[in-house]
Structure formats: C-alpha cells, structure tokens
Amino acid sequence: MIQKAADWLYPRHCPLCDRLLKREEPMVCASCAENVPLIRGPVCMRCGRPLGVPPADGENPDAGWSEAFRKEYCADCRKRQHSFEQGFAPYIYRTAVQASLLRMKYTGRAEYAGFYAASIWHAGEGRIRRWRPDAIVPVPVHTGRWRRRGYNQAEELAVHLSALSGIPPAEPVWRKRHTVPQRGLTPQERRKNVRGAFRLRTGAEIPRGILLVDDIYTTGSTLDEMTDVLRAGGARKVWFVCAAIAAGEA
Ligand SMILES: [Zn+2]
Ligand SMILES: [Zn+2]
Secondary structure (H helix, E strand, O other): OHHHHHHHHOOOEOOOOOOEOOOOOOOOOHHHHHHOOOOOOOEOOOOOOEOOOOOOOOOOOOOOOOHHHOOOOOHHHHHOOOOOOOEEOOEEOOHHHHHHHHHHHHOOOHHHHHHHHHHHHHHHHHHHHHHOOOEEEEOOOOHHHHHHHOOOHHHHHHHHHHHHHOOOEOOOEEEOOOOOOOOOOOHHHHHHHHOOOEEEOOOOOOOOEEEEEEEEEOOOHHHHHHHHHHHHOOOOEEEEEEEEEOOOOO
16 A cells, blocks of 8 residues: 555656556566667777677677677777776667667656666676776756756766765766757867866865766767866876767777
C-alpha cells in the first residue's frame, strides 16, 4: 500500500525508453537493458571513443570490431592535443541514448541521472579509483539556463556519482556567459565558442585532482576549456566522465 502510494507519487521511468517502470523492475527495463549495450572493444586511450565501427543496438556487442581499427587514438585525438588527461563514457551517443539524454537535458527528466551515474561507475570504477581524484566537478550551465530548467544535468550526474564513489563534489567554476549550442559547429568553432566561458569562483579552493562530469562528449572542447581554467587555478590533473560519447570517425 505504502509502496503503491510511492509509485504513484514518484513514478519511475525507464531512462532509455521512458516507459513507466513497475515497482519490481530495476533501474532500466529488460528490453532496453538487452538492446542498448555499454561501450566494449577497443577505445581511444585519450577520450574513450570506440575505435572502428561499433555494433548497432541489439546486435552482438562483440560483432563489427575489426583488427584494422585497433589504433590507440581516435581520429579526433590524433588531430588535436587535449588538456585533460583521459576520460570515458559508458554509452555511444545515438538512438535510444541520444533521445534519452535530450529528455534529461530539456524535458525535466533529471531522474535519469541516477541511471547514467550508475552506468559510469559500472563501466569505469577501476579507472576512477586508479586516478584518485580529490573532487568531482560538473560542467556548469549559465544561471539563466539553470533558472529555466531548475537543474543542471551535469550537476545531477555529479551528485549521484559522488554518492556511489565517495568522492566529494565541488563547484569551483561558474559559467560566465551563455554559449550558443555546440551542435552544428566545426571543432575549431566549438573551441572558440567556449573560450572564456568559465571563471573560477572567487576564493574557491581548487582541488589538485579533478574528475569533470558532463552529459555528452563530442570533441572535448568544453572539457578542455574547463581543464585550462582549473589548471590555471592550481589543479594538477583533470580527468573526465560523460554519460555518452559521439561515435565520430575512427
Ligand atoms: Zn526501456
Ligand atoms: Zn579520442
């Protein structure tokens, strides 16, 4: 009875298909758990992007990988020096995950953050423990955007990841200006677009080792800019995790 009331008051949705979940169901529905695979196989050593043609949703996750694609860095990281050390995402940004992250960002589904943080932790607990960051820092949104939406999806991810890992969250950086959406911009335009967008908070103590958190990784320009600002403030090493990464060209 009490549980029924809780289900009614706080309905849970599958983060991948948005179907209402029954009380006995886990975080994600059985069909999505089966059809949306975590990233496996060879990935870029810098950004964690899959190397080669990843299998489609619902395909055998081990299919489609070819020896020819076993390079160390993705095409993007071979072209561009990144400021951050290393990072990864559990999912490829496409189909169900893409639609899901758009709902998380734009239509109030902040509740999905628990699922994505759990996926990040499941996919990379060992790496995160090896890096030993002192704090988890979400990529901030501009205050105006925060007011309109009532939350920042990166901050929601950071809070859940902090609870799972025991690494404290910190917000030493704020977003000085609103940037135009990165979608549709070239990598060079993206970097220019975010330049000067972030500022250190006055008097903020900057942790030495920082794990940045964001929802989507495309070219890493936002994370590079955040890293530069944090390093200028005294951070020594900066890593990142995202909920999903664009497949890109291998
Ligand atoms: Zn589902
Ligand atoms: Zn890469």
